[in-house]
Amino acid sequence: MPRITPRNRAVRELRGLHLYHAGWSNCSMRVRMTLEEKNLQWVSHHLNTRIGEHITPEYFGINPNGLVPTLVHDGEVWIESCDIIRYLDDLYPEPPLTPANGEQIAELAQWLSLASAIHVTAVKTYIYATRPHDKRGKTRDELERYRSLQTNEELLAFHARSSSEDGISEADRTTAENLLHDAFEMLNTRLRQHRWLVGDDFTLADITWVPLHYTLERAGFSFAPHEHVTTWAGNAAARPSFQKAVAQWFDGPREA
Numbered sequence: 156m157p158r159i160t161p162r163n164r165a166v167r168e169l170r171g172l173h174l175y176h177a178g179w180s181n182c183s184m185r186v187r188m189t190l191e192e193k194n195l196q197w198v199s200h201h202l203n204t205r206i207g208e209h210i211t212p213e214y215f216g217i218n219p220n221g222l223v224p225t226l227v228h229d230g231e232v233w234i235e236s237c238d239i240i241r242y243l244d245d246l247y248p249e250p251p252l253t254p255a256n257g258e259q260i261a262e263l264a265q266w267l268s269l270a271s272a273i274h275v276t277a278v279k280t281y282i283y284a285t286r287p288h289d290k291r292g293k294t295r296d297e298l299e300r301y302r303s304l305q306t307n308e309e310l311l312a313f314h315a316r317s318s319s320e321d322g323i324s325e326a327d328r329t330t331a332e333n334l335l336h337d338a339f340e341m342l343n344t345r346l347r348q349h350r351w352l353v354g355d356d357f358t359l360a361d362i363t364w365v366p367l368h369y370t371l372e373r374a375g376f377s378f379a380p381h382e383h384v385t386t387w388a389g390n391a392a393a394r395p396s397f398q399k400a401v402a403q404w405f406d407g408p409r410e411a
């Protein structure tokens with residue numbers, strides 16, 4: 156998965172690489188970074204999620220979860236950031252972002268799975284609990300529209316909670332924080348031995364985790380206990396793809 160068949164037929168007419176994304180979104184950063192690493196031309200469809208531009212029948216007709224990013228390539232629709240970056244790396248193998256060695260390929264898959272597995276319970280929960288950079292829950296109107304479009308129970312429950320008066324509970328925030336420390340300690344252990352997550356070469360595993368480091372740090376998460384992660388993040392930040400795909404979109408004039 157997941158290449159999907161969109162309900163919104165208009166996107167089937169799009170030619171070339173089109174990315175529906177948001178500047179602050181760590182999942183969008185992964186795709187932008189992959190596109191930049193491969194020096195690919197792409198058309199930007201930027202959605203201001205802070206004012207609910209993604210909560211429309213048109214967008215749910217492209218991405219049935221109402222999430223960014225979505226890649227449309229020659230009319231075919233791809234969702235889920237980790238699947239999208241693998242698709243791009245398969246299709247445009249130069250420069251390679253997947254190792255050649257079978258053991259490292261398996262390890263790369265584990266890093267991508269871990270990031271996907273903790274996305275809602277840890278990453279999203281921590282970010283909405285700390286609400287950096289004006290990140291806020293949905294307004295009453297947005298929530299009503301959201302309920303009429305969203306069928307994913309986990310996301311419905313998450314947004315009902317994060318948009319409630321009390322917001323994310325202290326207990327959920329602590330659980331998220333602990334999960335994140337456990338995950339980043341796994342990275343730390345690996346990075347004690349190697350410059351990048353699966354060895355000496357920069358891969359999709361780094362592209363998956365670097366945006367998480369970047370957004371979580373801005374949300375106030377402390378990386379002090381994970382010193383090798385800090386060195387790794389500094390090395391990643393020196394790459395032109397990071398400046399273009401992460402820093403410039405996060406801090407740039409991306410959203411009103």
Ligand SMILES: N[C@@H](CCC(=O)N[C@@H](CS)C(=O)NCC(=O)O)C(=O)O
Nearest residue numbers: 180181182204222223224235236237
């Ligand atoms: N598993 C999805 C998660 C995508 C996701 O949660 N995107 C966030 C931004 S990083 C989003 O669209 N948030 C808006 C919302 O939940 O309404 C992926 O990897 O693409």
